[in-house]
Amino acid sequence: MTHKTGLPVVAVLGNPNSGKSSLFNYLTGMRQDVSNFPGVTVDKKNASMVLPSGKSIQIIDFPGTYSVFPNSAEEKLVINTITNPSDPNFPDAVLYVADVTQLDRHLLFATQIRDLGFPMVLILNMVDIAETSGIKINQEVLENYLGCKVILTSVRTEKGMNEIMPALDIMLANNMRPDHTLYQLSDKENTVAAAVAAMLETTNLYRAKLIAHHVEWLSYLSPTQKDAIIKINKAEDFNDIRYQVLETMNRFGHHSPIVNKTTAKCPTSGKTWTDKIDNWITHKIWGPIIFFTIMLIVFQSIYSWAELPMEWIEQGFAMAGSFLNDHLQDSWWSDLLINGVLAGLGGVLVFVPQITILFLLIALLEESGYMSRVVYMFDSIMQHLGMNGRSMVSLISSGACAIPAIMATRTISNQKERLITILVSPLISCSARLPVYAVLIGFVVPDVKIWNVINLQGLAFMGLYLLGIIGVIVSSLFFKTILKSESTSYLMIELPNYKPPIWKNVFLLVKEKVLSFIIGAGKIILLISMILWFLASYGPGEKMQQSVVSAEKYSIENGLNDDEKSHLIASYKLESSYIGHLGKFIEPAIKPLGFDWKIGIALLTSFAAREVFVGTMATIYSVGNDSDEMTIRQKMTAEMRPGTNIKIYNPASALSLLVFYVFAMQCMSTLAITRKETNTWKWSIVQFSYMGILAYLGAFTVYHLLS
Amino acid sequence: MPKTLDSLQPGQSAYVSVLNENKFTCKLMNLGIMPKTKVTMVRKSPFGGAFYIKIDNIQMAMRESEANTIFIQDIV
Numbered sequence: 001m002t003h004k005t006g007l008p009v010v011a012v013l014g015n016p017n018s019g020k021s022s023l024f025n026y027l028t029g030m031r032q033d034v035s036n037f038p039g040v041t042v043d044k045k046n047a048s049m050v051l052p053s054g055k056s057i058q059i060i061d062f063p064g065t066y067s068v069f070p071n072s073a074e075e076k077l078v079i080n081t082i083t084n085p086s087d088p089n090f091p092d093a094v095l096y097v098a099d100v101t102q103l104d105r106h107l108l109f110a111t112q113i114r115d116l117g118f119p120m121v122l123i124l125n126m127v128d129i130a131e132t133s134g135i136k137i138n139q140e141v142l143e144n145y146l147g148c149k150v151i152l153t154s155v156r157t158e159k160g161m162n163e164i165m166p167a168l169d170i171m172l173a174n175n176m177r178p179d180h181t182l183y184q185l186s187d188k189e190n191t192v193a194a195a196v197a198a199m200l201e202t203t204n205l206y207r208a209k210l211i212a213h214h215v216e217w218l219s220y221l222s223p224t225q226k227d228a229i230i231k232i233n234k235a236e237d238f239n240d241i242r243y244q245v246l247e248t249m250n251r252f253g254h255h256s257p258i259v260n261k262t263t264a265k266c267p268t269s270g271k272t273w274t275d276k277i278d279n280w281i282t283h284k285i286w287g288p289i290i291f292f293t294i295m296l297i298v299f300q301s302i303y304s305w306a307e308l309p310m311e312w313i314e315q316g317f318a319m320a321g322s323f324l325n326d327h328l329q330d331s332w333w334s335d336l337l338i339n340g341v342l343a344g345l346g347g348v349l350v351f352v353p354q355i356t357i358l359f360l361l362i363a364l365l366e367e368s369g370y371m372s373r374v375v376y377m378f379d380s381i382m383q384h385l386g387m388n389g390r391s392m393v394s395l396i397s398s399g400a401c402a403i404p405a406i407m408a409t410r411t412i413s414n415q416k417e418r419l420i421t422i423l424v425s426p427l428i429s430c431s432a433r434l435p436v437y438a439v440l441i442g443f444v445v446p447d448v449k450i451w452n453v454i455n456l457q458g459l460a461f462m463g464l465y466l467l468g469i470i471g472v473i474v475s476s477l478f479f480k481t482i483l484k485s486e487s488t489s490y491l492m493i494e495l496p497n498y499k500p501p502i503w504k505n506v507f508l509l510v511k512e513k514v515l516s517f518i519i520g521a522g523k524i525i526l527l528i529s530m531i532l533w534f535l536a537s538y539g540p541g542e543k544m545q546q547s548v549v550s551a552e553k554y555s556i557e558n559g560l561n562d563d564e565k566s567h568l569i570a571s572y573k574l575e576s577s578y579i580g581h582l583g584k585f586i587e588p589a590i591k592p593l594g595f596d597w598k599i600g601i602a603l604l605t606s607f608a609a610r611e612v613f614v615g616t617m618a619t620i621y622s623v624g625n626d627s628d629e630m631t632i633r634q635k636m637t638a639e640m641r642p643g644t645n646i647k648i649y650n651p652a653s654a655l656s657l658l659v660f661y662v663f664a665m666q667c668m669s670t671l672a673i674t675r676k677e678t679n680t681w682k683w684s685i686v687q688f689s690y691m692g693i694l695a696y697l698g699a700f701t702v703y704h705l706l707s
Numbered sequence: 708m709p710k711t712l713d714s715l716q717p718g719q720s721a722y723v724s725v726l727n728e729n730k731f732t733c734k735l736m737n738l739g740i741m742p743k744t745k746v747t748m749v750r751k752s753p754f755g756g757a758f759y760i761k762i763d764n765i766q767m768a769m770r771e772s773e774a775n776t777i778f779i780q781d782i783v
Contacts, residue, residue: 066734066738069733069734101764102764105765241728241730242728244732244733245733248737249741272764274766278766288753376757376768377753378754383756490773491757492735492738493768497766
């Protein structure tokens, strides 16, 4: 979605780890608005701001970029935007953020931006760290070299932050564009660029050269333009990589001496904090041990800290439900509101505490710099599985929810590695599977402690997680052999210095992700719960009416009280509803797994979201909505196969159901996000099918081994 | 045969002589690896296959296949 507001666009650009996004968050605060760049799923954070002069601007935070020669999809998007003046996000000016302690490297992209002809303000960020490490900064040298305003800032200590807006004002008022480029094109580059510039009617030769470099993937070129540019490249034998390397070397050669004059460094003495920490954290043996300990702590805290707020949310929704029940007249719409919309909303919101805590902890791991160490340590294992070290970030996030995990795959540049990560991430047991596990595990494992310490059921929980991980290994090996790869894969990753987190930034990051979960997943779950409500509330022909009559008759004959009677009616109605028929329809298919039609209904309703299982079971066994997991379990335990003395829920069928839930893709939202990230339903279908097959075979095997 | 970065033992340093040009050469330079830069092999990853490299005040990780495109000299 784009909205051309007509306001001047100021782009915030800079390398990854320059503190660019923290600076953007600091400047814009709560005013930011997150949308997508047109046609891609890369987040576009933007905000409207008023400058001291009263002038309004639109400020956009672009993804971190190393140079105009991109390696990832996000970097390509940046180059695609800043080389196309007709793009709605094409900047009128640039706010460039560089880490002053890494100035040499961070200045490369700044000089390229400058040569593209943008008015620019250069922010030298993290001066607090520079000061403590004894770096002296003389920004005038740099101002003369680049011909733009240079500001020293620290987002952490807020130094220099109030100088940014006035500087933008002056820059936009003067519209100062550089009159010469820093990089002198070689003869060959000049010939190619001149030919391309003449064709595209642009005056900036450097932009024309970049278009010639990137002709293959720039999205705004027409097929005829592409053909023509490819012809020019061929005629001039313009070897792409050679000239990219030459330009980069040449730029470093020019600005490195300037940087040396700008930042006078004390000779670095001895080991830094980062070195000392990494001696342990990335140690051959201690590294992995520390990693697994951190993971254990993270997941422990998710479950222990989230418990209470989750109860509050559940109780809140139960209260709202009964309030509406008492105050609204009985009608189809009040039923839809209470049992469809409200139940659906509750199903989403109950996960907010867990997801918030997980996002918070993951944000801390990322902000501190730990995540890139994990990428480094596990890269080779991930490569054996057809993935990238970066896939670890997704697999860890999957422990809460597959949706943010799949979104996190954007940093993986290799298509095959990214696709495998997307496909297998949902196999890691997410928080939505927990309530199901909690209900079912009691049938399989007795609630006893070994040596009075280890809870056997807790051990079984771990076993189910492990099963998910085994699922990841098996399926990724499978996809590794059948998928083809076009682009080459790389690790090359910066291991930034450890820094204490900037809390305001962490808070904004978490808020944004939680909101996008509530809105993204919420929309789909709401829709599905409304459809399910319809299927469960209406049935074919007169059967619904007949079921009510026979339930009433049964209640009178057996002297049931009002509560018991209404629960019985609900249960009879569900059986004769559309979804009841569907459950019976699929029964033959799930019988080999030890399931009956009632479980069939729960499997169908779980498709919206797994946690719906518990609610559906509550309705089927007519225990009412207010019952807890224990009462449902008692009802289920008593359930017999019709006409026999065989219990439906025995260890074999319960374990079979558990295995089914570990593997099956029962999450509309995940399928939707897979579609969004891969741009085709094909991979959503593949994901749904392979996980379904895995679930069916797994459950079948378990059931037949145990019964 | 000139040596490449992957041949360094943990703790050893050397100077970059030449970068073998490929798709990722610009990326290497973006991360601070240029001819004449001093690079230190800090350690190897727990499960092999990747290196922890230090250049001045920058730390980075790379695979064996990436390190062997970096030619080095003057090992210390």
